[in-house]
């Protein structure tokens with residue numbers, strides 16, 4: 071896809087890799103609708119990026135709000151080309167210590183939210199005569215289970231299955247579907263997950279953003295359906 075003048079929706083644009091995706095896309099002359107709950111963070115990004123970044127306060131677990139916003143925003147003369155399903159979170163913890171509410175929050179955000187917005191965007195993409203692209207952000211935790219990650223693993227394995235089904239379903243409609251499986255990236259994710267801080271051996275948000283741009287810029291006749299990214303050395307420099 072030639073990205074110039076395209077229109078993208080990025081969920082979770084207020085921090086971390088969603089912010090880096092928005093910066094990289096605007097740098098490629100894409101108009102980005104950046105969705106998240108923290109409007110102040112989105113406004114700061116708008117100040118940095120200018121008119122090509124459009125902040126949208128949205129809780130992606132709220133289907134009615136998503137439905138209303140998509141139908142108010144898009145029409146036959148203004149169609150989305152790109153959807154980046156990035157918003158997500160984790161709570162680390164042993165299965166007998168993870169609360170029901172923490173588990174539900176992960177499922178509602180990482181799984182239901184991805185379905186809700188995809189469900190509403192796909193009909194507009196089907197009307198788009200240009201090739202479109204949906205990129206879902208799973209995780210290494212969508213490929214490999216690990217202790218204290220049972221809830222998060224559940225949701226990211228789900229994103230993998232959703233992505234593969236969608237890829238096979240939508241290819242004949244001219245819609246590419248890719249799934250990214252990054253390892254640890256230095257973002258706020260580790261604070262939200264109560265999983266300790268970040269360290270300098272982790273990947274940086276810009277590393278993941280440049281890979282995302284590479285996926286989007288593939289010629290229209292093929293796609294890269296899955297990408298795994300890992301830090302070369304996953305251990306903190308402080309670990310022996």
Ligand SMILES: NC(=O)c1ccc[n+]([C@@H]2O[C@H](COP(=O)([O-])OP(=O)(O)OC[C@H]3O[C@@H](n4cnc5c(N)ncnc54)[C@H](OP(=O)(O)O)[C@@H]3O)[C@@H](O)[C@H]2O)c1
Pocket residue numbers: 081082083084085086087088105106107108109111128129130131156157158159160179207208209210251252253254255256257258259260262
């Ligand atoms: N960091 C890693 O090591 C890593 C590795 C692999 C995959 N991932 C995945 O990458 C994605 C982005 O994470 P990140 O590392 O960039 O973490 P982050 O900095 O914590 O960003 C998470 C984003 O998701 C948004 N979000 C969370 N719940 C939301 C909701 N209900 N509605 C709308 N937006 C919501 C947050 O915005 P608000 O709080 O403003 O709503 C924020 O913008 C997640 O799906 C995560 O699972 C992260």
